[in-house]
Amino acid sequence: MTTAGYDLTIAQMTRGFAEGSLSPVTVMQAVLDRAEAFNPRINALIFIDGDLALEQARASEQRWQQGAVLGPLDGVPITVKDSIAEASRPMYRGSKAHVGSGPVGKDAPPAARLKEAGAIIWAKTTMPDFGMLATGVSSAYGITRNPWNLACNTGGSSSGAAASVAARCGPGAIGTDLGGSVRLPAAFCGLVSLKPTQGRIPHLPPSPVRSAGPLTRTVLDNALLLNVLARPDARDYGALPYDPVDYAAALPRDVKGLRLGLQLDAMGDVAPIPAVRAAVEKAAAVLEANGASVEIVPNALPADLAGIMVDSYLVRGAMEFRKLPEERRALVLADLVPWFPKADAMSGFDYAACLDRIEAAKGVLLGQLAGLDYLLTPTTLVAGFPAEETRGPLDGFDIPLATSMWNQTGNPAITVPCGIDPDSGVPIGLQIVGQRFDDRGVLQLAAAYEALRGFAMPWPE
Template structure:
C-alpha cells in the first residue's frame, strides 16, 4: 500500500474502502494525505470554496472508529468528497460563482450532500464555478481563474471547473458536479476524467431545471458508479426525480460484444471538429469494434437553429437574473457573461416560446436518432483544452454555445452520457470520448465506460498530476 501523500491521494474510492475494511488504511491517514496535496496545489489551482479541513479531519477520526468497530455508515464511509458550490450545504453561503450576487445561506443540505454524509463521505468543501454556471471554463468574477492540474496555463473546462480540477489533482477520489449542457463532461474531456451526466431525475436536486443534472466526476468508472449509487437515492424535494428502485451499480464482467454502437462525428451545428479529436474518437470506436460491438455511423440529428434557440433561451433566463441585480451589483458580474445575457434583454415572449418549442424538437430528434443504438460514441467537444484565461473555447468572442453540439442534446433528452479519456494531442492535452445510452440505462453506460478503460491502450490511461508538496516547490524553482 502506498505510504506517501502522493500515493494515498492517488487511490480510488473503491480501493480506499477495501483497504479500510481490511484494516490496512485509516480515513485519518488518507485525509491527512489529501489535505497535504490541497495545501500544496490550491494556491495555483483555485478549485475550492468554503473548505473546513479541520472538520473533515474530525469526521475522519469518527469514520476510523466506525471502521474499527465494523460499523461503517455506508459504502463511502471515510472517503474524501467535494461538491460543487451550487449544491447547498447548510450554513455555507451560495453565490453561484458570481460576485454580483448577494449570497444566500441555506438552512438545509441539498439532497446530494445529505446522501453523501449519510453514507459517511468526508466533505472537504465546495468547489468553485464561473458566473451562474454559464461558461465552459474556470473564469469567475467571484473566484478568479481556476486552472488545470495538468498545466496551469490551460482551462479546467466548466462550469464544474473546481470539481474537475479537484478530481484530477487528487483532492480526494469523488466529486460531484452539475450539468445543463456539458458542465460535467467538458471538464471530463479537458482533464481526462471519467464523468457521468446521469439520466434526468436519477440524482435528486433541490432546484430541478430543464436539462439540469448532478453527477459524479472521478478518475475511474468504478468510482463514478460507487458515487452514483450513493447520490441517486431518492429525496421528496425533487418533484422530477425517478421513483425508488433497486439498481446493481457493481461493474462486474463488463463487455460490449453484441452491442449496437453508433458513432457520431458530426454534431450538425457549431464549431468544426478538430482532426486530432476526431482521430482519437475514431480509434476509441475501433476498440469497441474489436470487442465485438457492431459500430455504425450516426448522421447529425440536430441543427444550428436548435442550438441557437437553446442559447437564446438561456440568455433570457440569465438576463432575468442579471436584471434583478442592483446597478452596482451588475458591475461586478463577469463582463463576458453580462454581454452574453444582455442579448436576451429584448427577446419577446412569443420568441421565447418558439425557442422552447425548438428545444422540444431537439429533444425529440435526439431520442429518435439514438434509440436504435445501445450506445452512441462521439467527441465531447470539438477541441482540446484552451488557455485558462479564456471564458469560452473561442476566447472573448460571442459564438453562443457553438461548442456543445455533442453534449447538450443529452441534457434535453434526459439520456445518460459519460466521458473517459481516449487520447492525447501531440502536446499532451487530454481528449475524451462521450459514451451515451438510452434513458435510465446509467449502469449500462458506466459498464461500457469501465470496459473501455480496461481495453484502451495503456498509454491512454492518464497518469494523474497528483504531486507532493516538495514537488510543487521544485516546479516553482524551475519556473
C-alpha cells in the same frame, strides 16, 4: 496498496478502511496536505475546513473500528460544487455578486446523501458566474487552471471539481450539468463523469434539464458515487422512482454484439479538431475489434440549433442577473453582462418558439438513437485552449455542441478519457450516450472501454 492517501480511488479507500489497513485520518490529512500544496496553482478549491474534516475523519475511524459505519462512503473525502447547497458553507454560484453571504443552513439532496453515507465534505469547488460559461473563469474566484497544463482551461462549469480530482486533491467531486457542465471539464481534465438519466439523482431546485453528477478518475468510482446520489429525496418532485440497482456491479461488460453509432460532427455540422477526431475514432475501433458493430451516424440536427440553444441559456442567465439588487449587478463577471440585453429583447412568443424548436430537435436525436444500443461522440470538439478565455454563449458555443442536447432529451451520457492532445497535453474525452434509464449500461460500456483502451492515465504532478 499505496500509502500516499491522496492518490487512492474511492474503491481503494473503502476497501482499506474495511480491512483496517488504511485510516480515514491518514487519508484526510494526505488530501489536505495535497490541496495545500497544489490548490494555489490550480485555484479549484474553496471553503476548505481542515479542522472539521479531520474531526469527522477521526469519528469515521472509530466507526470502522467498531463495525458501525454510516454507509458505503464512510470517511471518504468528497467535494461539492459551489452551486450545491451544503449547510455549513456559503453558496456564491461563482459570482462576486453573492460574496459575503453566510452559510446556507441546508443541504441539497446530493450533499445530504453524501453525509448520510459517511462521506466527508471537506471543501467546495469553483465555478463560473451562474454556471453560464463552459470555462473556468469566475468573478468570485478568478481563473481555475487545468492541472495537465496550467496555461489551459478546465472547461466548465464544474471547473474546480474537475481540476481538483485530476490533481488528486481527493478521489471524487460532485458537480452539476445543465448543458455539459460535468462532462466538459471532466473531458478536459482526463476524468470520468456521468450526467445520469434526468431525475435519477434528486436535486434542488427541481429541473427538467439540470442534474448533479459525479466526477472521478475511474468508472468504478463513478458508479459507487451514483449508488449513493441516486437514493430518494422527496423534496425533488421531478425525481425518478428509486431503483435500488447496484451500479458498481457487473463492471465492465462484454461489448460483443452491441450496436454502436459513431457521430463525429455536432449540431451545426461542426467538426472536431483532428486530434479529437482521431482519438474518438480509435476508441470506436477498439470497441469494434472486441465484437461491437459500429456505424457512422451523421448529424441530423438543424444548422441553426446552436443559436437557439444559446437563446434558451441567455434567458436563464438574464433571469438570475435581474434578480440581483441593482448595486450588486456590477460585480458580475464583466464578460457576461453584454449578453443579457439579447435575452431582454426576446418576447414571450420568441422564447416559446425557441422551446418548440428544441422539442423538434429532440425528436430528431431520439429517432437516430432508436436503432442503437449506444451512441459514441466526442465529448468536446476542441482540446486545450487558454485558461483565461471565457468563451460564453455569444462568442464561442463550440464547447458544449456535443453535450447540451442530451440534457434536453434526458438521456444518460458519460465521458471517459480516450487520448491526449499532442499539442496542449490536455486529455480528450469519449462520450457514450445510452437510452433513457440505462445508466447502468452506460457505466458498463464505459468500464469496458476503460479496460480495453490499452493505456493508463499518466496523472499530472
